[in-house]
Amino acid sequence: MSNLDGAGDGTRAVHAGLPEAVVGQPFLPGPVFAAPYHLDPVAGPGLNGYGRPDNPTRRALEAAIGEMEGGHVLAFASGQAAITGLLLAVLRAGDTVALPADGYFTVRAFAEATLRDLGVETILVPTAGPYPAFDGVRLVLLETPANPGLDVCDVRAVAAAAHAAGALVAVDNTAATPLGQRPLDLGADLTVASGTKALTGHSDVLLGYLATSDADLLTRLTTWRAQTGGVPGAFDCWLAHRSIATLDLRLARQTENAAAVAALLRERPGVTGVRWPGLPDDPSYAVASAQMRRIPGIVSFDLGTAERVARFLTASALIFAATSFGGVHTTADRRAQWGDDTSPGFVRLSCGIEDAADLIADLTAALDQT
Numbered sequence: 001m002s003n004l005d006g007a008g009d010g011t012r013a014v015h016a017g018l019p020e021a022v023v024g025q026p027f028l029p030g031p032v033f034a035a036p037y038h039l040d041p042v043a044g045p046g047l048n049g050y051g052r053p054d055n056p057t058r059r060a061l062e063a064a065i066g067e068m069e070g071g072h073v074l075a076f077a078s079g080q081a082a083i084t085g086l087l088l089a090v091l092r093a094g095d096t097v098a099l100p101a102d103g104y105f106t107v108r109a110f111a112e113a114t115l116r117d118l119g120v121e122t123i124l125v126p127t128a129g130p131y132p133a134f135d136g137v138r139l140v141l142l143e144t145p146a147n148p149g150l151d152v153c154d155v156r157a158v159a160a161a162a163h164a165a166g167a168l169v170a171v172d173n174t175a176a177t178p179l180g181q182r183p184l185d186l187g188a189d190l191t192v193a194s195g196t197k198a199l200t201g202h203s204d205v206l207l208g209y210l211a212t213s214d215a216d217l218l219t220r221l222t223t224w225r226a227q228t229g230g231v232p233g234a235f236d237c238w239l240a241h242r243s244i245a246t247l248d249l250r251l252a253r254q255t256e257n258a259a260a261v262a263a264l265l266r267e268r269p270g271v272t273g274v275r276w277p278g279l280p281d282d283p284s285y286a287v288a289s290a291q292m293r294r295i296p297g298i299v300s301f302d303l304g305t306a307e308r309v310a311r312f313l314t315a316s317a318l319i320f321a322a323t324s325f326g327g328v329h330t331t332a333d334r335r336a337q338w339g340d341d342t343s344p345g346f347v348r349l350s351c352g353i354e355d356a357a358d359l360i361a362d363l364t365a366a367l368d369q370t
C-alpha cells in the first residue's frame with residue numbers, strides 16, 4: 001500500500017497485502033478454494049480462470065511479501081520448489097552456476113545430480129569468500145546468512161562483480177527475512193526464500209517464493225510456475241499471510257533471545273564454535289551489521305559428539321529437537337543427522353519467542369546434565 005511508504009516494520013507487517021477497507025468485510029479475506037472459476041461465456045478467461053495460475057488468496061500473499069521485499073513475488077509450494085524453479089527456468093545446458101558451498105545442502109544435492117545430468121556445471125563458493133571472477137557463470141546464488149554455519153557475504157560487492165561478468169545474482173533470504181535485509185535493494189536480480197521458516201514462523205506451513213523487479217525474469221518465472229505447477233494451496237497462503245502480521249514482533253523477540261543464548265553459550269565450558277552474527281567478535285559481525293537491519297535468532301555451536309547433543313536435547317524441557325528454524329518455539333537440530341556437511345556435535349539452535357530468562361534457565365540446566 002503506497003500510504004505505508006516510510007512506515008515502520010510493525011506497521012508494514014500488519015498491513016502488508018491487505019485490500020482496501022470495505023464495510024462489512026474482514027481485514028484479511030478468507031481463503032478462496034477453487035480449481036476452475038466461472039468464466040464469462042463470451043469473453044472467456046479473465047483474472048481468475050483456473051487455480052494453478054490464478055488464485056486471489058495467493059495473489060494477496062504475494063502482494064504482502066512483495067511490499068516487504070520491494071519487488072514482484074511469485075509464491076511456490078516450498079522453498080525448494082522456488083529454488084529449483086529458478087535454477088531450471090534460468091539455466092541451460094552448457095551454463096555454469098555458482099552455489100554456496102556452505103548453504104542449504106539440498107540445493108547442492110540437486111545441482112550435483114539433476115543439474116549435472118542436464119549439462120549444467122556447478123562451482124561451489126564459500127559464503128565468506130574468496131569469490132572467483134565469475135567469468136562464464138550464468139547465475140550466482142548467494143545465501144546470507146548461510147544455513148547452518150551463519151557466514152555472511154557482502155551482497156553489493158558480490159553482485160557488482162557478478163554483474164560485471166554478465167551473471168545474474170539471486171540471494172536466498174530465508175534466514176534474514178525481508179525485514180532483515182532486502183536483497184533487491186542490495187543489487188540482486190532475484191530474491192529466493194523458504195517462507196516455511198521465520199517469515200511465517202508457526203511451523204505449520206511449507207512455502208517458498210521468488211521476488212524480482214525484472215519484467216523479463218518475472219514473465220519467464222511466471223510461465224515456468226504455471227507450466228510446472230508447484231504452487232501453494234489457498235489455505236497455506238492464507239495462514240502465511242495471517243502469520244506475517246506478527247513478523248516484526250517475532251523477529252524482535254528471537255533476536256533478543258539469540259543474544260542472550262549466544263552470550264551464555266560463549267561462557268560455557270564444553271561448548272565450542274559458537275556463532276551468532278550479532279556477537280561483536282563473530283566473523284560475520286562487520287558485514288552483517290553493515291548490511292542487515294536485524295540479526296536472525298539462529299545460533300550455532302558444537303557439543304563435540306552426537307551423544308552429548310542427544311543428552312542435551314533429552315535434558316532440555318523447552319528446546320524441541322526438530323529441524324527447520326525461525327519458528328515461535330525454540331528448536332535445536334544436530335545437522336549431521338540429515339547429511340549436512342557438519343561435524344557430529346554441530347547444533348543449529350533456533351530461538352523462539354519464549355521469555356529469555358526461561359530459555360537461559362533451561363539451557364543452563366540442560367548443559368549441566370550434558
Ligand SMILES: Cc1ncc(COP(=O)(O)O)c(C=O)c1O
Nearest residue numbers: 078079080104147174194196207
Ligand atoms: C536457506 C534455505 N533455503 C531453502 C530451504 C528450503 O525450504 P523448504 O524446506 O521450504 O523447501 C531451506 C530449508 O531448510 C533453507 O534453510
